[in-house]
Every structure is written in C-alpha cells, then in structure tokens.
Amino acid sequence: MPAPSLPPGLPREANGQDMSDLLSLDRAAFPDDPMRNSTLRQLLDMYADHLLVIEDDDGHLCAYVLATPPYKGESWIFSLGVAPARRGKGLARTLMTQALETVRAEGASTVRLWVEPGNDPARALYESLGFTPDPEGPHADHFGPGAHRLGMTLKL
Numbered sequence: 794m795p796a797p798s799l800p801p802g803l804p805r806e807a808n809g810q811d812m813s814d815l816l817s818l819d820r821a822a823f824p825d826d827p828m829r830n831s832t833l834r835q836l837l838d839m840y841a842d843h844l845l846v847i848e849d850d851d852g853h854l855c856a857y858v859l860a861t862p863p864y865k866g867e868s869w870i871f872s873l874g875v876a877p878a879r880r881g882k883g884l885a886r887t888l889m890t891q892a893l894e895t896v897r898a899e900g901a902s903t904v905r906l907w908v909e910p911g912n913d914p915a916r917a918l919y920e921s922l923g924f925t926p927d928p929e930g931p932h933a934d935h936f937g938p939g940a941h942r943l944g945m946t947l948k949l
C-alpha cells in the first residue's frame with residue numbers, strides 16, 4: 794500500500810541548490826513554454842530571496858512564485874507554478890499571499906503581472922486577491938507570435 798500523502802510544507806526562500814528541482818517544476822507547470830536553464834539560473838542569482846518555494850513531503854519542490862523587489866513602487870509577479878498533482882490545495886494562494894506581503898513591506902504600492910487570457914484558474918486566483926484586468930483587454934502577441942497576454946494590476 795502506498796504511504797499516505799503528507800501536506801506540503803510552508804513557503805521558504807529559494808537557494809542555489811534548488812536549481813534542478815525548479816527546472817523540473819517549471820517544466821511540469823509550463824510544459825508548452827518552460828524557462829531556459831540559463832534564465833532560471835540568473836533569476837536565482839538575482840532574486841533567490843524573492844523566489845518563494847514549497848517543498849513536498851518527499852523533499853522536492855512542488856510550487857514556486859517569483860515577485861520582483863519593488864522598483865519605483867512597482868513589483869511584478871514574474872512566474873507562479875504549482876505541480877499538477879498538487880493543484881487545488883491552496884499552495885498558489887499561500888505563495889501569492891506571502892509574496893504580496895513581502896513586497897508591500899518593501900514599499901511596493903502596485904503589483905503587475907501578465908496572464909494568458911484563457912487561463913481561468915490563474916485569473917480567478919488573481920481576481921480573488923484583488924488584481925483587476927487592464928481595461929484595454931489582452932495585448933496581442935505580447936510574449937511572441939500567438940502568445941497574447943492580459944495585464945493585471947493590484948494596488949496595495
């Protein structure tokens with residue numbers, strides 16, 4: 794009989810040792826558009842203390858978010874991903890809530906992000922946290938040909 798599944802842990806800051814796990818997690822969360830190894834490494838170098846991760850009961854990472862340090866009062870949610878098997882358990886909400894608290898304490902008054910217009914789970918999460926969609930609607934080809942994105946803003 795398989796061991797019972799334990800609840801994942803609390804968010805912690807990432808570190809250089811998380812590179813391999815983060816790559817796997819990002820590929821699982823974004824199978825059609827994963828980050829390049831070099832991009833993830835440089836994000837870890839620059840923003841490890843703003844990259845929050847959650848470890849699963851097996852010690853591997855199952856969720857992450859990167860909220861950039863505020864610049865001129867504005868932070869960006871650069872990426873948010875949860876392993877498919879761990880979705881629907883509140884992990885993304887936990888990460889987003891902690892990330893927003895961090896950047897608010899650091900002086901952010903605005904948080905921005907881009908989301909695929911048809912990504913209903915992500916949009917529902919962001920709206921429930923108070924983000925509002927840009928009134929002009931999605932930007933065509935914003936992330937490249939065919940990759941339309943909707944901007945969303947939260948005023949803290």
Ligand SMILES: CC(C)(COP(=O)(O)OP(=O)(O)OC[C@H]1O[C@@H](n2cnc3c(N)ncnc32)[C@H](O)[C@@H]1OP(=O)(O)O)[C@@H](O)C(=O)NCCC(=O)NCCS
Binds near residue numbers: 887
């Ligand atoms: C979007 C994503 C991060 C949500 O992660 P999650 O851990 O499953 O989300 P949570 O369990 O914390 O749910 C938070 C809220 O998201 C929304 N949500 C989550 N799954 C949903 C679904 N299948 N349908 C509709 N809304 C959903 C709900 O508003 C939910 O709040 P509620 O539970 O109070 O109703 C996850 O589905 C994911 O990693 N998707 C692929 C990567 C991605 O799209 N990232 C966002 C890029 S902008």
